Amino acid sequence: METEVIKYDKIEAVKKMFLTSGCAQISDAANTVTTLNPGFAVAGLSNYSGGVKLCGPVYPVNTLNDMLPCLQAVHTAPPGYVVFLNNTAGESEALAGDILVTECKNAGLGGLVVNGAIRDIAAIREIRFPVFAKQVNFISAKTAKVPAEKVPDDVNVFSNTIEVNDWIFGDEDGVYLVKKKYINALLGGVQVVQQREDELKMELSKGGKLGDICGLEDFVAGKSALKFDV
Amino acid sequence: MEEQAFYTELKKFLLARNPELGQINFDENTHLIKTGILDSFAVTELILFIEDLTGNPVQVEGLSVDTIKTLKSIYEFFIKGGD
Numbered sequence: 001m002e003t004e005v006i007k008y009d010k011i012e013a014v015k016k017m018f019l020t021s022g023c024a025q026i027s028d029a030a031n032t033v034t035t036l037n038p039g040f041a042v043a044g045l046s047n048y049s050g051g052v053k054l055c056g057p058v059y060p061v062n063t064l065n066d067m068l069p070c071l072q073a074v075h076t077a078p079p080g081y082v083v084f085l086n087n088t089a090g091e092s093e094a095l096a097g098d099i100l101v102t103e104c105k106n107a108g109l110g111g112l113v114v115n116g117a118i119r120d121i122a123a124i125r126e127i128r129f130p131v132f133a134k135q136v137n138f139i140s141a142k143t144a145k146v147p148a149e150k151v152p153d154d155v156n157v158f159s160n161t162i163e164v165n166d167w168i169f170g171d172e173d174g175v176y177l178v179k180k181k182y183i184n185a186l187l188g189g190v191q192v193v194q195q196r197e198d199e200l201k202m203e204l205s206k207g208g209k210l211g212d213i214c215g216l217e218d219f220v221a222g223k224s225a226l227k228f229d230v
Numbered sequence: 231m232e233e234q235a236f237y238t239e240l241k242k243f244l245l246a247r248n249p250e251l252g253q254i255n256f257d258e259n260t261h262l263i264k265t266g267i268l269d270s271f272a273v274t275e276l277i278l279f280i281e282d283l284t285g286n287p288v289q290v291e292g293l294s295v296d297t298i299k300t301l302k303s304i305y306e307f308f309i310k311g312g313d
Contacts, residue, residue, distance in 0.1 A: 013291070029274045038274065182274075185281065188290035189274030195295050225266040 001078070001152065003164055006057045011080035011110065014167070017187055018055045021194040023169055023176045029189030030178070038182035040160050042168070042175040045113065045132040048121055054130035054170030056082040056110025058177070060155040060162050061148050063116075065089040067141045069148035074100060076151055079108035082130070082168050086155035087116030092134070093141040098123035105129040113168060113175065115157050132170050231284060231309055237301050243279045244268065258301040273298060280308050 018026075023041075030038045059077040063069035063085060073083045083104065085095050096112060097120035104112050111130030117137035118124070124131050152164040160177070162168075167178040178186050203213050211217070219226040237258050244267060245251050251267060262268035268276070276298065280288055288308050297307040 028271055031271075036278065182278070184287050184290055185274050185277035188277045188288070188293045189271075191290065191293050192273040192295055192298065193271065199295075227266070 001076070001164070003152075005078050006080070006165060008078075008080050011056055014183070014187065015055045015080075015110075017191065018053060018169055021190050022053075022171045023173045025190045025193045025197070026169055026176045026178065026186065028193050029186055030176075030182075036182070037179070038186055039176055039178040042113075042160075042177050043158060044134050045115075045170070045175045046134070047170065047172060048118065048124050048131040048133060049111075049170070050125040050128045051172075052128050052130045054082060054111040054113070054132060054168065054175065056080050056168065057164070057180070058082055058084050058113075058162055058166045058168050059152045059164060060084040060086060061151050061153055062086050062088055062155055063095065063141075063148065064146065065093050065095075065141050065143070066146045067095065067144040068146060069151065070095050070100065070141075071144065072148050072151045074103055074107065074109070074112075077107070077109055080110045082111040082113060083109060084155060084162060084168065085112070085114045085116060086157060086162075087114070089116070092116030092137060093139050094119035094137045095141050096131070096133070097140065098127065101127050101129055101131055111168075111170065113170070115155070130170060132175055233305055233309075236283075236305050236309055239283055240279075240301055240304065243276070247272065247275070256301075258305070260301070261299055262301070263295065263299055268298065276304070277308075280304075284309070 059073060059081040061069045061073040070085050077083050087095060094117045095114055096118045101124050105127060114133040117135040118133040119138045121136055155162050162177060165180045167183050169176045215224055215227045218224040256267060277288055297303055
């Protein structure tokens with residue numbers, strides 16, 4: 001890989017932070033940065049991870065219903081990276097099943113995201129490895145003939161470009177992509193958003209009422225600001 | 231970066247982000263969150279601003295609400311802590 005490979009220690013540190021938060025908090029921390037575009041939701045993907053969270057730098061590749069670029073990407077992606085398979089075909093045959101997912105897990109990858117179809121869903125859930133995909137199709141991609149022009153390569157998904165070393169996160173709420181330049185600042189924001197949520201939940205667990213905590217009545221009466229920033 | 235210059239730049243950032251703050255008098259010890267000057271959603275933007283200001287990526291491990299509660303605590307965490 002010609003571009004810089006993110007150190008595994010860094011990936012583990014980010015993963016540790018993400019385990020205590022989620023895509024909702026990342027979205028909260030990102031969406032108020034109005035002058036920049038630090039990230040975006042990758043819409044239309046379903047979660048087949050069996051409850052395991054997705055987190056890691058992206059290792060993207062394009063394919064046209066051909067297994068060969070998928071094998072190339074999984075074979076060359078560094079540990080901790082999330083392979084992102086982008087099928088440019090109109091109708092996707094399955095680009096991954098339980099065999100490829102097992103290989104991903106054995107290689108220590110951070111996850112597999114398929115903008116296209118996968119299969120062997122029941123077996124994949126048993127593997128307990130982060131897998132997100134757009135569709136399910138039991139018909140496997142039939143060819144493994146045309147190698148990828150470049151691995152990793154930029155991919156265009158839903159009018160957004162995903163580049164190697166961008167970061168991708170996924171959980172039960174969805175999938176969120178963070179541009180590499182903003183990962184540090186965004187993680188800082190996420191920590192504070194999460195802490196504020198935890199404080200709020202603690203007050204609720206002690207019997208506090210949300211409207212009182214937020215100063216709802218004073219706000220409605222125009223006396224003060226609403227203290228609700230999570 | 232010199233402490234007073236940092237406060238001046240940070241105040242400019244906060245005012246640009248929320249022009250209504252022009253009515254509020256605040257200094258380096260004012261609690262930014264309790265007074266509504268800064269909310270937790272704005273932290274990402276704050277960190278990006280500080281990175282631009284210093285020209286260096288900042289360390290975010292250990293960042294908490296306490297570290298951003300006043301201009302002084304922000305200076306101590308992001309600037310003094312990074313020396």
